[in-house]
Amino acid sequence: MKRLNTGQLIEKPVCPTCHKKLDGFASHLTDHWPSPGAVTICAYCRQVLQFTNDMALRLADPEVIEQVMLEVSHMQGVLNAMDKRQ
């Protein structure tokens, strides 16, 4: 299994739902650092969030969540197709 890219967040944004400070991140992308617009999940309450332009956190828009779920579904389909070829 591929290892996650992890790091510490300098600004430590607060989750708007559970109000805990988020001080780290994990990403499946190599050499990726969170940036404005990036979608994330609160490690404490699992709320789907999005980084703002000043790297605070807000609730992700329903359209953004829908787009992420479409991408996840697409990736699941790709992986399923790869499994069937092996």
Ligand SMILES: [Zn+2]
């Ligand atoms: Zn939270």
